[in-house]
Amino acid sequence: MNIFGKFRLFQIVILTMLILSCENKVDKKEQLSHPNLISTIKGIELIKENLGKYPLIDNSIKEMKDYVDPELLKEIDLPIPVDPSGGYTHEKHKRNYLTMYRAGMLYQVLGEEKYSNYVKEMLLGYAELIPTIELHPNDKSYSPGKLFWQALNDAMWMVHVIQSYDCVYHTLSENERSLIEKDVLKAMADFLSIGSPKMFNRIHNHGIWLNAAVGLTGYTLNDQELIDRALNGAEIDKTLKTFKTVDYNDLALKGFNPDRPAGYYMQLDNLFSPDGFFTEGPYYQRFSIWPFMLFAQAIENNDPNIKIFEYRDSILKKALYTALQLTNTDGSFFPFNDALKGMDFTSPELTLALDIVYQNYPEDPKLLDIATKQGQVVFSEGGFNVAKQVSENKAKPFKWKPINLGDGADGKKGGVGILRHGPSSDQMCQIMRYTSHGLAHGHYDKLTQLLYDNGNEILQDYGAARWVAVITKRGGRYLPENTTWAKQTIAHNTIVVDEKSQFNGDINVSSEHHSELYFYDDSSPNYQIISAKEQNAYPGIEMHRTFAMITDPKLKKPFVLDIFNVKSESKHQLDLPFHYFGEIMNISFSHKVMTDQLKPLGDANGYQHLWLLGKGKTAEVQAKFTWLNEGRFYTITTVTNKNTELLLCKLGANDPEFNLRPDPSFIIRQKEAGNHTFVSIVEPHGSKSLTREIVTNPYGDIKKLKVAYQDENYIVADILLVEDTNLRVVLSLNDNNVSKAHSLIIDGETLKWQGPYLQQFDK
């Protein structure tokens, strides 16, 4: 049992003592006062007394009213569940819970009975419906719900409904309460816990939603059994139809502690790394932070002695701050793994999480900067304080900073390195993903590059192929192209060997491995560096990628040097794609463009989706490719030889439903490569003003890039800049000890340095 397990046990003991001892226990009457989940009597009072004073609160009320008031005019409809996501019954029950939640909150802050009556009518309606329904007839989910096709949606329904019940509790008669509690709340909480044991105990974003739904219900009904299940898991009845085994890395099945139930603590212990990185990636970190925070606040309000916000070295606080660091300066989450582009920190999940962190940890004025952009708050004490202090101009600018985040419960299953330079108004941000697989929503690519600059996505991760909630796109579910394109390695900015995805696209294999940090350093004013190795993506091949974001007063802008070293005894074709965004401005190498016919680049593993637009070779020792993105130029300079081919592609082949975005890519293909090192620079430069029609520096500042020396242990890259400044970079490939002394003779001169990386301007 590790230290966190011990801590949990301690909590359980304390909790049991509290339950047994009325003197030490939180006062029973207090517990039964409502609302007391996220919104509390005190929080609501503060808001009611200050209506009209703080825009974030007034905006939130207005948006809720805009949503709810038209719904109140419609006839209530609680259809028998039949449709999958996007279909009528699905969307109707979803709208019902979204409306109930908002109506409950509006009743609390405005006191208007039309809102509480609406919630009551809904609850009584569900009390009639729910006892009549079995599992949802759509059988696409391995963990089906009752109201929805998957239990996840039932849990989301529950999380909203229980809060709305909490809000209107005092308007209901004893009979109404007992009917609703029995046939709606307890019934659904039982279904989501002991009725859905596999999902309830699963370490997964769905699991935490079920845990939170059941826990919030437990606190509202004052039902300790539900609370215990939520915190510690439910007994697994493997005979239930809803028990299926589909998970990867499922700790409950793999000897972690097979007979032990799971629950909230286990989710907290395992889904986050010690740095607060959520293993499924930022998009799902955003999604799951909601139930994590909701349940935490409910625990704090009802069982403050648990001190849940201190749990695991304040892991909940880290979860929020890390989520915020996993965004571009426009607030959008880095889209690796399954991720929908455009999701950002103004989402309701992050709004809730921020308000809860603001309430339960020392108040951080930098969070108010984010809250200002969110434009809303939740109706809690934290939300009130955020709204008030934003109005009082207490916000300080949020800082994005270079960071290396470990993955895995122990933080040692690879990670994500983020290099950043410049103010948030014009920042370059270079990300390398070298994580573990990331459960079912993980993609197979390791050592992947993402690049942002000037607020824009420059080298993208495609994210997921899905239009969530769009019924005309297969009901909003993940699309076939998510598997055939988005998860394939060629869809990412990393090496593909022999046109096969890493780990051969096998999640069972990929889930067994992770990349290894080689070193990370953000301490120098002249560079930030992240370097990692991957041994398992292709049998017999070692991949080692190093990114240095290089800055210097001699340079107009920082650039990214990318040394991607491949060790292999056999010969292979290596493809290194750059999925850029922008318009092609210049191609330095001779090339042929397909003018009157396009064919796909390949026929499997994602290659079937790429139209080959053009193909080039060069007799030079380097190739340059320049594009324009939002008024700034970007150039890739890469070292080439006679076996290098340069491919220009565009996404869209074999896409009969137009599910893919037509995004472009530039691919460096090395044929018959054994040991090979890709050395490249991505460099922002110059500008093009649309309204002034002035262009500056369209060619960039890198005159020449070459490998000056290479052996088994070292690689030396020389970069000649305009104005004849030379920059030399030396990388030790097999010794990452920061205090190790190295020496190397290059062109007759002895170079001495310490540590795995050396950078020198020689003029």
Add this chain to the structure above:
Amino acid sequence: MNIFGKFRLFQIVILTMLILSCENKVDKKEQLSHPNLISTIKGIELIKENLGKYPLIDNSIKEMKDYVDPELLKEIDLPIPVDPSGGYTHEKHKRNYLTMYRAGMLYQVLGEEKYSNYVKEMLLGYAELIPTIELHPNDKSYSPGKLFWQALNDAMWMVHVIQSYDCVYHTLSENERSLIEKDVLKAMADFLSIGSPKMFNRIHNHGIWLNAAVGLTGYTLNDQELIDRALNGAEIDKTLKTFKTVDYNDLALKGFNPDRPAGYYMQLDNLFSPDGFFTEGPYYQRFSIWPFMLFAQAIENNDPNIKIFEYRDSILKKALYTALQLTNTDGSFFPFNDALKGMDFTSPELTLALDIVYQNYPEDPKLLDIATKQGQVVFSEGGFNVAKQVSENKAKPFKWKPINLGDGADGKKGGVGILRHGPSSDQMCQIMRYTSHGLAHGHYDKLTQLLYDNGNEILQDYGAARWVAVITKRGGRYLPENTTWAKQTIAHNTIVVDEKSQFNGDINVSSEHHSELYFYDDSSPNYQIISAKEQNAYPGIEMHRTFAMITDPKLKKPFVLDIFNVKSESKHQLDLPFHYFGEIMNISFSHKVMTDQLKPLGDANGYQHLWLLGKGKTAEVQAKFTWLNEGRFYTITTVTNKNTELLLCKLGANDPEFNLRPDPSFIIRQKEAGNHTFVSIVEPHGSKSLTREIVTNPYGDIKKLKVAYQDENYIVADILLVEDTNLRVVLSLNDNNVSKAHSLIIDGETLKWQGPYLQQFDK
């Protein structure tokens, strides 16, 4: 001689009298005080006394300093002109004049001698260079310059240099002045007038630049001959190498008054319609408004008795307001004809024009709204007043409104109809272009649709194929694809007959014709309508297009009904493209997608540039096509029959230099069509939130669209909306008299109405 000619003659007489009579004349000393072009002693004093007070002024100074200060550290270079646009000598001389202008202004407002010294050194340098150079060696222009490949750029150089001279005049010795005036200013003014007679007298945006350059020089040097040339044109010496005849609609050659010189007045009379619409289109309206306004302000400051701002019913004021109405609500100009996307009203040209209009007409607080977005002012009295009053919060919201603008000097050469609905924060804007050709920058398409909504371009005009100022894109000049794609009719949202462009792409033919307004009405609260006919684009074919933007309390959003009636005795293939922006969400008709090979749609007239992605037919009487743009859905519903094909295309075939944007299009193809009417609706609907993952109304509100009746004189369209509301629209095709009574029997019922258009909700 028309009334404007008479007015000009009157002005010349007055001017002559003023020159002859010292008593009546503006005081000579006053005239010689400097600066006195746009910036005046009084304007500069106001600015100097208020430094640090008004952000628009301080921003302007800061931007100038950011530009100039690094230049001061560089060695001055005045290379012998050899390069075309984008090349070193071109860009250097351009940067020289941009720096001189800013340095002159900075000297005036800050008084620092480093700025005046820089200008002096430059001017003396040019005094050495200019006497040594002949015509520019690059012979691509029919009107070559000396410093640049075309005289246009020399004129732009002159306009800036003369202002900088005006600013530092008092810092120069008599000897320096006389050297600079003789070898730089007078020499270049002579070259740009009598030395470039064809261009100087040409009715064209280049012409007005030359006129203004010479006029400003005339006022600065107090040289009445130069002023007269600028106002009234120069004698045409047809033996000069720089005299060539290349223009279309050239009034000087076509009997307008062949022996009469041209100049500023003729430009004012002919380039603008009485509504202030510039015949080359909005992009060039923006470009030419600069010299128009500059010269006007210089005239006003030096010859106030001319009352230039009252000329032609205040045409200069109309020119600005019309330019502003020719923008989307984000400020970007409508991109028909040769036009670069992204040019907007924050450009320096519009900033200058606004400040000058603000000074010389009654102050309009709605202009301050635009000025706030511009963020800068020019250093004139107008600029000062704008900056001051913006700081005093005197701005009122600028209003975009429905408008129909006539084209041509008499306003009767077709025009542009703009329908608008909604506040500027979420406005639908439907434009029909039915103009004359628009000189050399005109495109051939008539009756073209452009559509904006929610701040975004929904149905686009491609604009021009050019990356202005980008040297790697053929020196920033117009690209071959501007001719092979951008000017072709298939690149526009209007009918193409038999895959040939309108007027067969012959500018000589197109320039002889224009479309005719049928009617325009923005008086109804329920609809706005624009209807026009084109008789000449294809011999033997009459095209008549009508757009109604329909609004009603019954409708969630307005939509656009498009009735495009074609009369032809012979059979043809008719293509009606919709160049939409967004991602395909739904296709109602059966279709085949080209999954593993793409071929161009055709082989000439722009068709060679379109990849055919998919092809559909439908057995239904209508087809629907839905896409998503920035969180809102759009659906085209169109009436179909067995001869209708539906094509999905994407731009990019036969584009060996990647000069074209890969934009998508949806094309309705009617085969074997004689008389045929396309009846379509473009409808915005619903929403998709990226951060809330909620989708509303993905199918839209148009259930059924059909032609209920049609004969030679009438067409009746019935539109069935959701909730079974029916809307009937009746259009009279051959009588646009608004008071004419009509009656028609449809399905046994007699319909009576008055005027060319009837719209009825029958439920």
